[in-house]
Amino acid sequence: MKQDQPATDCKLDQMSQDLLGKPIARSEGLAKVTGTAPYAAEYPVDNCLEGVLVTAPFARGTVTDIDTQACLAMDGVVAVVEDERMTARAAQGTAGEAPVQQPRTVCYWGQPIALVVAETFEQARDAAKHLVISFDADDLDDVAFDPNAVDPENKESTSQGDLTRAMNEASSNVDARLTTSGHASAAMEPHAAIAEWDGSKLTVYASLQMLNYNIAELADAVDLEEDDVRLISRYVGGGFGSKLGISEETVAAAIAAMQLERPVRVVMSRQQVFQCIMRRSETTQRLRLASGDDGALTGFGHYALVSNLPGEEFAEPVLQSSQFLYAGENRLLEMDVARVHRMTAGSVRAPGEAVGMPALEVAMDMLAEEAGVDPVELRLRNIPENHPVEGTPFSSHKLAECLKQGAEAFNWDSGKRKPRHTKDGEWWIGTGMASAARVHNVSEAKARVTLKADGTAMVETDMTDIGTGTYTILGQVAGEMLGLPRDKVLVELGDTQFPRGSGSGGSWGAASVGSAVFVACQALRKKLAERAGVSEDELSLKDGAISGGTSLVDLLDGKDLAEEGHYEPGDIDEDFVAAGFGAYFAQVRVNRFTGETRVERMTGAFGFGRVLNEKTARSQCIGGMTWSIGVALTEALHFDPVDGHLVNCDLAEYHVPVHRDVPDLDVIMVEERDPAASPIQAKGIGELGMCGGAAAIANAIYNACGARVMDFPMTPDRVLAAMPYD
Amino acid sequence: MMKLEFIVPITINNTAHPLPDDPRTSLLDFLRRDCGLTGTKKGCDHGQCGACTVIVNGQRINSCLSLAVMHDGDSVTTIEGLGTPDAPSPMQKAFLEHDGFQCGYCTPGQICSATAMLQEIANNMPSDASESLDGPIKPTPEEIRERMSGNLCRCGAYANIIAAISEVAEGDAA
Amino acid sequence: MRPFQYARPDSLDHATQLTAPEDTMAIAGGTNLIDLMKLQVETPQELIDINRLTMGEIADTDDGGLRIGALATNTATAAHDRVRSDYPLLARAILAGATQQLRNKATTGGNLCQRTRCYYFTNIDQPCNKRDPGSGCGAIKGIARLHAILGTSNHCIATYPGDMAVAMAALDAQVLITREGEKERTVPVRDFHRLPGDTPEKDNVLEAGEIITGVTLPAPVEGKQIYRKVRERSSYAFALVSVAAVVAMTDGRISRANLAFGGIAHKPWHDPRLSELLVGETPSAAVFDKAADLLLEDAQGYGENDFKIPLTRRALAATLADATGVEL
Known part of the structure; x- marks a missing residue:
């Protein structure tokens, strides 16, 4: 089905299994907690060789020669693969074609250039360090590394009215420059693949988010037809955007397996994951906000400078939610891209809002202070009726409810705010808040649902579950529609032998593939209704039987019944602006002497349409809030100014939050159904949880100690530098 | 040699x-x-x-x-x-119940760590979060967080992991 | 990791024989060495596993101090009753470092020999005079966030990354070192690590064939013991700056101030002038400032780490305030 109209009456609400939305435990959970769920590198494959990637120790230039002799002479070494089909970058999400190949042309420090294959991992790892590479590196003075030191290209521009005038005439205004550091996805499972070639067909176990696109990317890279490629990703040890597109190890493993006619496993080292997988671009942003006495925005300006490699289309969409989140007649939103030789910039959890929202929400806090309006109230006063430029209505909009419910749960003090109001020994204590917003996306998806003769159901799609709960919620959708308890629905994912799903990314998985399952189930219900001699509307299924009547087993009469559901986003996205909204409230303590900041408590209230599983949805929210803490306090990629290499390329020095950084997190899921967002009235939730949370922490730091830090992350040195002296 | x-x-x-x-x-x-x-x-x-x-x-x-x-x-x-799908350990069950994981990749390490960690607390081994170096140590959330900080979880399931471990710790204490 | 021969000596004498040749290294906990071997920063041809030697004992010394065996794990040391009661600074410093998993393997001797976390040292495709003498220093013109502000040279600005040794420097511990056919020698922890000078490849005074057998702590002294570590995460991060302090007060005046600093130099930094300045003074913000002036008079930042100068000043003041009961 194609959705062109809001799905106001949703069949799901007429069902009686009472399964959807319930906080049931993950169906694959037992496998994960007992270590029996196999990830890409863990499939038992006989006679498997081990490959280790060799990477370029220079930023830009050409590999002129690869001397394999010494390497090949080493114990256990089988081959050095240096094929021009190997990829030099990972594919961007939804590319559907091979990324840049010909790895001898080097564009960033750490780019893979060859693969050393040996009998054992220990042999391959050592041999990879002994491959002799000759290269012609470009003069470093001619290679751009610093995004702020080059002339950028304009990427997008939206203008309405006269922002400069609005700023001049405003009773309150803010003109603020903020920066955010680059981020790494740092999924816990390193990128890995095992490739097998039987002479005509290629099977690859890989760690990927979007098999529906990845199969085309891989087939294109290795010059095969899609029909001759099978990709399997049943379990993915975290993605966060880093596994959206096919990456270097998967293509290298495939080429090696085809050349050597033996299975080959390639697992990136953690350092390689950092050095050659997508980074989130650093940003430099300027926020200009103008308001009247009451805090109502009259002008809204948001500028962002981001970076990427030459030739990459992707630019961190910093302004995405700024387009519609707040009112303001006079608007100027502009974004530039600087071309620099750092590894590819691409999607990292919540591309755009993850860094755009924190900057905007710090500026809003500054405006609240300037205008003397409570920060919560300031947001409430600036929620637009419709899209402020295009005039399009919102599909559903829960920002006000989130702000109110969050403030109440947090016990937000709406009285006059002044920094440095509470001291506890060495610590200043303060609170802050911010709005959350994230555009809602959907994507075409297919899924097959089979009612088995034994009265169980099976859902099959090449959709992946990267930890979001897909296995569980698809079973809940099917169980609800078909009147089956969750344990009677088997969900099979992550195999391109199944119908093409939507892929997992952009928070669109649940709404898209969930809708495909819903569509398939509707078709099944129609057939069941025919057999039962009732209309579909009258068909009430529960616990494997028509309520008070015939069992499904009897209806099926010994035969399986299968339907493929096909969901396509329709024109509805032109009629409505669909987005998830929310609000964060944080309390921090800041050390008076050292500037160290600890988040003491944090509340997030979010509206994201129908909740498909209360437990896994809440987990998505706390995951996003945890990332907010990383953006606010600890995470930053550091690039060498001389040769552009990423210096902190490991988990010791790239600081993802640890247990002790994260307090108990309070999550409120605001009741919402969004009929225009998807047929099942659900929106994305995987990213919303981190779209602004860092600003709540930043604003709390200011409220605690008076340090208005303009650079994320707010490490002790930055807090100290901005903190007024005692 | x-x-x-x-x-x-x-x-x-x-x-x-x-x-x-x-x-x-x-x-x-x-x-x-x-x-x-x-x-x-x-x-x-x-x-x-x-x-x-x-x-x-x-x-x-x-x-x-x-x-x-x-x-x-x-x-x-x-x-x-520690346990199998047919006979999971109390810690494994608590992780499942509290959704103390998402992608599942850090999970075996978290569970092994948590299992040993509770024994360390039972043995009154101090941590950086302990207010006193001597005397009994209680499995407070802050103690557990510090002691579990060697296990990164990028999905951000920390709050649920602490809830799972706390439940097992309370069960042990009871 | 390069191939290597693996051997296990059956006695300490045997161990010193085996570790005498160049390209031979002793391994204990391995938490730093194996890390560096995987990166090929360390490439021993022979690896001598000394774990089965009996050097893990922690025992009282005749003079009322404590002897901590080289193979005592960080966990065992921090949990030892006398360390907890008489040398809480040492327990606190150890517990502020790494993680329980690492501390369960890391040993006293290994921790003393821990190598720098400088990003350029651990990346073999970058210049580093410590790893590859004469290749240059990538950090001086690069990202020097982790780096030293005191005692640097034009060849190296790396820091010693550990916590344990900083506490030991404040406690004036002695390192016990043995070599084949020779008597055990004793080196103060304060002199064990070196400044980089023009031989940054040498972290410490240990010679080939020498093995650390233990560390002795002098009899405990009066005073408040504090370890303050400033870091970017609340746990599992190396120190930006750390301060180890043993401070006593008599009649309202400072009567002892043994201080050592981590994260700011190529070694645990101990400046004997601080004690001279502080002892006899009535503690106050002004006195703490004077101490910081003296400590930092030759401090030099390298851009990214400039913040360590004010941060060290503030960490010192906070520690002294805490130790002396002064409100700042």
Whole structure:
């Protein structure tokens, strides 16, 4: 089905299994907690060789020669693969074609250039360090590394009215420059693949988010037809955007397996994951906000400078939610891209809002202070009726409810705010808040649902579950529609032998593939209704039987019944602006002497349409809030100014939050159904949880100690530098 | 130099295994490849993430930073030795119930770590979060957070992990 | 990791014989060495596993101090009753470092020999005079966030990354070192690590064939013991700056101030002038400032780490305030 109209009456609400939305435990959970769920590198494959990637120790230039002799002479070494089909970058999400190949042309420090294959991992790892590479590196003075030191290209521009005038005439205004550091996805499972070639067909176990696109990317890279490629990703040890597109190890493993006619496993080292997988671009942003006495925005300006490699289309969409989140007649939103030789910039959890929202929400806090309006109230006063430029209505909009419910749960003090109001020994204590917003996306998806003769159901799609709960919620959708308890629905994912799903990314998985399952189930219900001699509307299924009547087993009469559901986003996205909204409230303590900041408590209230599983949805929210803490306090990629290499390329020095950084997190899921967002009235939730949370922490730091830090992350040195002296 | 003959094997989950020939083999790679125990995960291979945590002679360690040949005579417990899908351990059950994981990759390390950690608290071993270095230690959330900080979870399931561990700790105390 | 021969000595004498040749290294906990071997920063041809030697004991010394065996794990040391009661600074410093998993393997001797976390040292495709003498220093013109502000040279600005040794420097511990056929020698922890000078490849005074057998702590002294570590995460991060302090007060005046600093130099930094300045003074913000002036008079930042100068000043003031009960 194609959705062109809001799905106001949703069949799901007429069902009686009472399964959807319930906080049931993950169906694959037992496998994960007992270590029996196999990830890409863990499939038992006989006679498997081990490959280790060799990477370029220079930023830009050409590999002129690869001397394999010494390497090949080493114990256990089988081959050095240096094929021009190997990829030099990972594919961007939804590319559907091979990324840049010909790895001898080097564009960033750490780019893979060859693969050393040996009998054992220990042999391959050592041999990879002994491959002799000759290269012609470009003069470093001619290679751009610093995004702020080059002339950028304009990427997008939206203008309405006269922002400069609005700023001049405003009773309150803010003109603020903020920066955010680059981020790494740092999924816990390193990128890995095992490739097998039987002479005509290629099977690859890989760690990927979007098999529906990845199969085309891989087939294109290795010059095969899609029909001759099978990709399997049943379990993915975290993605966060880093596994959206096919990456270097998967293509290298495939080429090696085809050349050597033996299975080959390639697992990136953690350092390689950092050095050659997508980074989130650093940003430099300027926020200009103008308001009247009451805090109502009259002008809204948001500028962002981001970076990427030459030739990459992707630019961190910093302004995405700024387009519609707040009112303001006079608007100027502009974004530039600087071309620099750092590894590819691409999607990292919540591309755009993850860094755009924190900057905007710090500026809003500054405006609240300037205008003397409570920060919560300031947001409430600036929620637009419709899209402020295009005039399009919102599909559903829960920002006000989130702000109110969050403030109440947090016990937000709406009285006059002044920094440095509470001291506890060495610590200043303060609170802050911010709005959350994230555009809602959907994507075409297919899924097959089979009612088995034994009265169980099976859902099959090449959709992946990267930890979001897909296995569980698809079973809940099917169980609800078909009147089956969750344990009677088997969900099979992550195999391109199944119908093409939507892929997992952009928070669109649940709404898209969930809708495909819903569509398939509707078709099944129609057939069941025919057999039962009732209309579909009258068909009430529960616990494997028509309520008070015939069992499904009897209806099926010994035969399986299968339907493929096909969901396509329709024109509805032109009629409505669909987005998830929310609000964060944080309390921090800041050390008076050292500037160290600890988040003491944090509340997030979010509206994201129908909740498909209360437990896994809440987990998505706390995951996003945890990332907010990383953006606010600890995470930053550091690039060498001389040769552009990423210096902190490991988990010791790239600081993802640890247990002790994260307090108990309070999550409120605001009741919402969004009929225009998807047929099942659900929106994305995987990213919303981190779209602004860092600003709540930043604003709390200011409220605690008076340090208005303009650079994320707010490490002790930055807090100290901005903190007024005692 | 003489080559060592390992007479005593390594015991993993109560099963004896011969040690590998290549002394470069980490305990982690030995478990995953030679023993087929892939429940122990490789996240960073440098002691920076905790995904490879196993329990050796009662103490949790990063198996990536230990050579298999150094462990003859040792007794190793991996996630597979703590419980199985048919008979999960209380900690495994609590993680499942509290959704103390998402992608599941750090999970075996978290669970091995948590299991050993509660014993450390029971033994009154202090931590950086302990207010006093002597006297009994209680499994407060702050104590658990500090002691679990060697296990990164990028999905951000920390709050649920603490809830799961706290439940087991309370059960142990009761 | 390069191939290597693996051997296990059956005695300490045997161990010192085996470790005498160049390209031979002793391994204990391995938490730093195996990390660096995987990166090929360390490439020993022979690896001598000393774990089965009996050097893990922690025992009282005749003079009322404590002897901590080289193979005592960080966990065992921090949990030892006398360390907790008489040397809480040492327990606190150890517990502020790394993680329980690492501390369960890390040993006293190994921790003393821990190598720098400088990003350029651990990346073999970058210049580093410590790893590859004469290749240059990538950090001086690069990202020097982790780096030293005191005692640097034009060849190296790396820091010693540990916590344990900083506490030991404040406690004036002695390192016990043995070599084949020679008597055990004793080196103060304060002199064990070196400044980089023009031989940054040498972290410490240990010679080939020498093995650390233990560390002795002098009999405990009166005073408040504090370890303050400033870091970017609340746990599992190396120190930006750390301060180890043993401070006593008599009649309202400072009567002892043994201080050492981590994260700011190539070694645990101990400046004997601080004690001279502070002892006899009535503690106050002004006195703490004077101490910081003296400590930092030759401090030099390298851009990214300039913040360590004010941060050290503030960490010192906070520690002294805490130790002396002064409100700042």
